[in-house]
Amino acid sequence: MRTADQIRQEFIDFFVRRHDHIYVPSSSVVPHDDPTLLFTNAGMNQFKPYFLGTRQPPWRRVANTQKCIRAGGKHNDLDDVGKDTYHHTFFEMLGNWSFGDYFKKEAIAWAWELLTEVWELDRRRLHVTVFEGDPDNHVPRDDEAAQYWRDVGVPDDHLHLGSKKDNFWEMGDTGPCGPCTEIHYDKTPDRRGRNLVNRGTPDVIEIWNLVFIQFNRNPDQSLTPLPAQHVDTGMGFERITAVLQGKESNYDTDLFAPLFEAIQRVTQAPPYAGRLDDLKDTAYRVIADHIRTLTFALTDGAVPSNEKRGYVLRSILRRAERYGRQYLGASGPFLADLVPTLVERMGHVFPELRRDPARVQAIIRSEEETFIRNFTRGVKLFQDVAEAARHTGSNVISGKAAFDLHTTYGFFVDITEQMAAEVGLKVDRREFQQLWHEFTERSSKDRKKFVVTAVQGTLPATDDSLKYETLRSPAQILGWVQENIVFSGGLVPHGRSVGLLLDRTCFYAEAGGQVGDSGIIVGGTGPFVVETTQKLGDAVLHIGYLPEGLLEVGQQVEAQVDAARRAEIMRHHTATHLLNLALRQVLGPHVEQKGSLVDEQKTRFDFAHDKPLTNDEILQIEQRVNEQIAADRPVVAVTLPLDQAKQITGVRAVFGEKYPDPVRVVLIGPEDPAAVTWNDSAEFCGGTHIARTSQAGLFKIVSQEAVGKGVRRVTGVSGRGALEAMQGMARILSQLAERLQCPVDQITARVEALQDELRKLHESRKKEQAGDLAAAIDRLLAEAPERDGARIIIGELPPTTMEQVRQQTDRLISKTGSCIVVLGWRDSEKAALRVVVTDKFTHRVHAGNLIKEIVAVVGGRGGGKPEKAEAGGPLADKLPEALALARRRVAEALGV
């Protein structure tokens, strides 16, 4: 029997050796350069530019195996994984490719050759499909492909027509497309599967898809033939391995066996038995599949997080963890321990796995630990609500409880539902949906801001190239936007919030974290007040209002940016770049920008870092930024082709952001991109900056906080704000120094000494009082009358605290065994009372009720339980009176 490794190799060798293909390694499973794509989900992802014609392919014929992940997004197989024999979130796609080289004839002939001659598959079990045609879109039936199949010997009763859904491939709404032909394998024992092709049964499965890219879909939906025709084929590696090894299930192949053994080893569960109706075996499949996805994704640089790609990975990890805990009896983290097995199994094909498996394991382990913590807490909450439900005789978990479990502990409803089902309960889905709806509604609505998202009418483009050069510029009014409607003629209305449109402007529109400019637009009889500036497409909206006067479309005006505010903004923006650099230098290379906000008061900077900054780190960072400011380095912007800009040493960009090509790069220090070193700041940035660093004046970090797991936020000030922040602190310090009568640099020591002194004083006073108190108590005890075996101890104590009296009453109880105690004393000018009644007498004297009555005498309130009570009041002089009342009441109660 062939091993999986042999099968993969034979595929590659077949195309490379026999048919002159070039082997191209798999691209990363995390598409770092395509923000629209969560994961690489098909072999063609890395070759897309060649099909689109945006780049020339360096080779004509290629063969490869591509790492793919399908989870989250459109192709979401996540929920099916583990439940059947053939779904995976991670899989390999074998493919051979022609970029404008061979076409249908060769592709079909070679596919047949590989399957029937090299691999010697039974021809009688192979079926093929070809496109049936689509007259509405002028696409003919693919008779060509059908003929080539007949030529290699496929009989007509093994040739099927397929619909657009199965046999026509399109990249998107527009772009390259074409018919495809699929090869299916009949697994039925008697080879009677010809009517089961494309019926979604595991008995007859698609093993290879050959796509013939020959058309371009135009925006008007018409098709035109492409000048160069391409072939793109994809064969699911796990499937073909199962077929060639004669296995029912992909999971029965030697690709998964080592993983199952490892899972068994780390969980101590019974071995994998391959059953579909056993949740234990489902768990094995889920875990084996998911650990492949996690290991490959993390190896390629993805990180679990609470949004997007990272969130999908987190869900996958949790799903695996949950199956392991519930069905295999894993009690602690176990997924991380599976990584070495996978690296050993696949490292020779994907050497990147061997680069740093320890890092991958560390990430997985830490995720597992947080999940387990949450899971334990969530299970507890679940048990509470389940118990409560049973208690009320209901068999329904409320929607609110399910909602809380999701939003607090990340339990998806189906998890809650499953857990409920296991104990015979149901979940109120309707209530859940209702709450969920309100929740998402509120989350999305609660961000105010005047944001123009879509407009009716055509927006004229604005030339805003002046924003880097000047703060005043002549312009002509082209119109305005009001309540999402574009007006292009007439008089600008008074007092309403509108977005004024000009032909050119020097106003900076909000972008790249920098806030929009404010200012005025002068002309006619009154200035237009600009509160902020935003960009929509190529149009700049000067958002504000016209208080009075006349302003008309077509009029010549002058745009004047609020120069003082802009200056503060520019200081902060340049300071942000210096901060970014300093963070990396002080904390390490993992510091990646996650977002920023720059305005006239501050710079707020979010970055990847997983723990709070220490005081020392903050000091170092401030110091580095201020050194750069003091060095009075020039700040220059250069515009470069994107490819070239990416080559600049240590250049920084926000991950996931789309940058134009050419891109603007802001350099601090060197004026030539080639001269940039790791100690200089270079960032892709479209913002406005000061000309020299010294203009920032001063930089100070004022706060830091966590924004989410692994993301920290620091807020800093420069320019005037920094001065104010420093002065504010200096003022507080000098006030403290004055109050403490010591120099500023001794404040810490002085406070420590004071705290120490205070503590000692407290202790000695406590001791002193305790002595007095014990003596007083003993006196009271000596003269206490006895009634029915209980000592009745009522009296006043010297000034003390409740704490002390508690200890003394404990002593009394252990001494007397049975007693009724009413004590009063002064505590910082107020009267305090405590009543204690031992068990046997609580039905005759209720401590709580008694104290309520007697505390009224000293003008206070209090309460407690039958056996003990505490109270206090302001009229300390009336204490004897209160105690006298207590004596009477106790005497009455005991029938004296």
Add this chain to the structure above:
RNA sequence: GGGGCGGUAGCUCAGUUGGGAGAGCGCUGCAAUCGCACUGCAGAGGUCGAGGGUUCGACUCCCUUCCGCUCCA
């Protein structure tokens, strides 16, 4: 940006309408043992995240804030 939950001994966590801060594990000492483990006894260890407020009295209720987790946008 908006919401939910949590922060109590070195660790994991209890703490029930506001009325003496606890358990388990760990730690120290003693006993027992040739020694270790186990066991028994004793003990140390807490600004109940921080700061305000309400109250005679706050771990508990209210506000602010920090830290962690989580969901949505």
